[in-house]
Amino acid sequence: MRSRIDLNVLRVFVTVAEKGSFVGGARALNIPASNVSRQISQLEERLGMRLIQRSTRQMKLTEAGQMFFDSMRPLLDSVNETEARLSHAQTEPEGLLRVCLPNGVGPVIFGNLLADFALRYPRIELHCTTSLQGAEALWDDCDVVIDISRGTRASSDVIARPLASLPCHIVAAPTLLQKYARPTHTEQLLALPCITTVSALQGQAWQFITTGKGFRHINVLSPFRVDSGEMAMQAALKGIGFAILSAQACEPYIRNGQLEVIELELAPAPLEIALLYQERSFLPARSRAFIDFLQEAVRNQREK
Known part of the structure; x- marks a missing residue:
């Protein structure tokens, strides 16, 4: 089985044939003329046929060389066009x-x-x-x-x-705090109704920052689970449970008294x-x- 032909060697052959000389091909490819001559000889040896007839005055494609050139030039043109398009796609946002x-x-x-x-x-x-x-x-x-x-x-x-990193608050409606004592420690959340997620955030919405920059998970009670921050907000406003929400989203409701911030010994992990x-x-x-x-x-x- 014959070995595969290097695409670069094909480029050398096609360029030499187009320029009409080894020197012209070497100049166009910016490589030494000796390299061009050696690669053409290796290509002919691999194919087992003479592609270029050389003389001291000129070079000329043989019949096989002309046939090979006619077949390879469209192939290389297609390869060059594809390379240009791929390069363009890498640099032009479109x-x-x-x-x-x-x-x-x-x-x-x-x-x-x-x-x-x-x-x-x-x-x-x-x-x-x-x-x-x-x-x-x-x-x-x-x-x-x-x-x-x-x-x-x-x-x-x-x-x-x-x-971005969005800080969060633990919040509760005043009506909820009338039913349950205000917690001051994360462990107390285990006995309180909390609003959590179904699948968002891998279902682990209740995480707190520890002193070592790690995170502590609290498996809170979840009578109300949602996959929407807005639904969690509305449920918190109705007093369904304690909620962990982004500070930016719940700030207006904290200002008008509809929600109260619950301060614990650990801060809730940000979004x-x-x-x-x-x-x-x-x-x-x-x-x-x-x-x-x-x-x-x-x-x-x-x-x-």
Whole structure:
């Protein structure tokens, strides 16, 4: 069985044939003429036929050489065109970009930023969906996922780029505090009704920061489980149970007295927002542009 022909050797042959000389081919390829001559000889030896008739005055393609050239030039043109298109795709933000946002809070926090991104990159076709799947959405035709987690992030094969950290409060409605004594320690939560999640945040919404920067999990009672921060908020306002909510979301209700902050010996773990994606070495330009845009936008908002 004959060995495979190196694509670079084919480029050398086609370039020499186009330039009409070994010297011209070497100059076009920016390699020594001796290398060109050696590679052509190796190609002829591999094929078992003479491709170029050499003389002291000129070189000329043999009949086999002309046939080989006519077959190889379209192939190399196609390869060169494909390489150029791939290179262009890596540097020019364009094409389809599929983004997944978390339900509820995702559109509220990122809706305007996604619209700004679309205006800045009109050649990118942006498809946005909402889901609480997190990293799982990457395996379901999504390129980048905006994910929210709390405490220890579940191990995953995907890449996570931190985007923002949202502080949280433990809150309760005054009507609930009329029924139950105000807790001062995390262990007391075990005997109190709490609002938790069904599957979001891996079902471990009640995590607290320890002194060693670790996290403590509290398996609270959950008579009311939701997959929406807004539903948790409404349930907390009705006095259904204690809730752990982002400080930003519940601040208006704390100010008007509808919710009260519960101070415990440990602070609740913040919500961590991250950008998840699968590739690093060959990340498409459109994905890279989206990640860089969001990180810059969030950083600018923090600095204001």
